[in-house]
Amino acid sequence: MHPSRLLLSILLLSTSAHAERMSWLEIDRIKLGVDLDHGGAITFLASAKDGANVINNFDLGRQVQLSFYSGPVPFEANGQKPAEHWRHIGWNPIQTGDDFKNASRILTHENDGRQIHLTCVPLQWPLNNVPGECTFDSWLELDGAVVKARARLTNTRSDTTQYPARLQELPAVYANGAFHRVVSYMNDKPFTADAMSAAPVPQGKHPWSFWTGTEGWAALLDEKDYGLGLITPGRVHFTGGFAGKPGPNDTHGNSTGYLAGQALEILDHNIAYEFRYELVLGTVQEIRARAATHRPQGSPSWSFTQDRQGWHYQNARDTGWPLKNHLHIQLEQDDPQFISPQTFWQAADAPYLIIDAAFHTKQKQGTVMWQQHGTQGYSSENKIAFPIIADDEFHRHVILLSSIPTYRGGMLRLRIDPVSGAEAGAWMKVRSIRLSARPE
Structure with a gap:
């Protein structure tokens, strides 16, 4: 989510993202859970070895979820204006819910044991219970220690203005306080076993920074080089960081690591926009090896x-x-x-x-x-x-x-x-x- 969203969330009391309705996929290495009471966002991902959930669920701005941005800035609807601290966010439907703890609504859900497909109506983050004039679709399946994901935004906005491109979160990924080391490959010799780097130190008051990850991956790791990797096939622009203090693997703790694939995109009033990503639960070597399977062939x-x-x-x-x-x-x-x-x-x-x-x-x-x-x-x-x-x-x-x-x-x-x-x-x-x- 937007950096200032996290700064606001540290003022809130921790709220449970546990819901009565979950949908699960499980194979021999990992278990995945999506919350059907909160837009189908990914709220659970754990290794079969220990069953410990690595996804952060402190509030509805965390999880692993879809989040898109467009104009106008500020965005108003149904007579509501955003609070002053959200005026810069603009049009921002997100998968889980809104800043007022309202949950997004599921329209369809299918789980055949191999793949989950769901459709939700997201809510505008800075407004109180205002649905986006759009739907989100997610397709999720497991492959070893990998979550393979496809996502789609379908807009049906009444405002037909073509707003300028804005950075999108493709997707937003939040992990628990144990995974405080932000690592990627940022140099000019990708896929050659060249040394990895820590993410740049944030500039200014926000805990996130931006970088180019030329192998198309970034990871949130613990002290033993184990954690959650995000792979963005065909994309090399990332944002992320760590906020709070390193601590236990607590799904409801406020401290959190964050990653997002980034792209400047124009989101027309009637667009159908798709992207793919993968989540890898494993060592940094396993994350990097998986990313290498998506190595681009030929020049752009x-x-x-x-x-x-x-x-x-x-x-x-x-x-x-x-x-x-x-x-x-x-x-x-x-x-x-x-x-x-x-x-x-x-x-x-x-x-x-x-x-x-x-x-x-x-x-x-x-x-x-x-x-x-x-x-x-x-x-x-x-x-x-x-x-x-x-x-x-x-x-x-x-x-x-x-x-x-x-x-x-x-x-x-x-x-x-x-x-x-x-x-x-x-x-x-x-x-x-x-x-x-x-x-x-």
């Missing part, structure tokens, strides 16, 4: 036939959901930017960038920028201009990134500035973007 590529693939905008917008074989981006604001999700690649493996796009504009060139591993944002040195074929037809725009001396080493993200300035009626349609070793 994105096809926009069905969704945005995690790309988002600054000073631009598109024609909305659902997509029709491509993105249609309006370029009528000054300095429009088209920004990739965080990922990782080696520049030497991908000297070319190939953009399959159509342009309608009087301007003659665009710019590509890149963010190097270990840096913040985009440097004025890390860019290259490319000519636009602006005849309203699709063309392959091939750009030799390696012609710029600074395109070297590990890379994290791309930014495409299709044009430099505002232009009435200008647009860009994009079918695909890919990094490649060859210009074909």
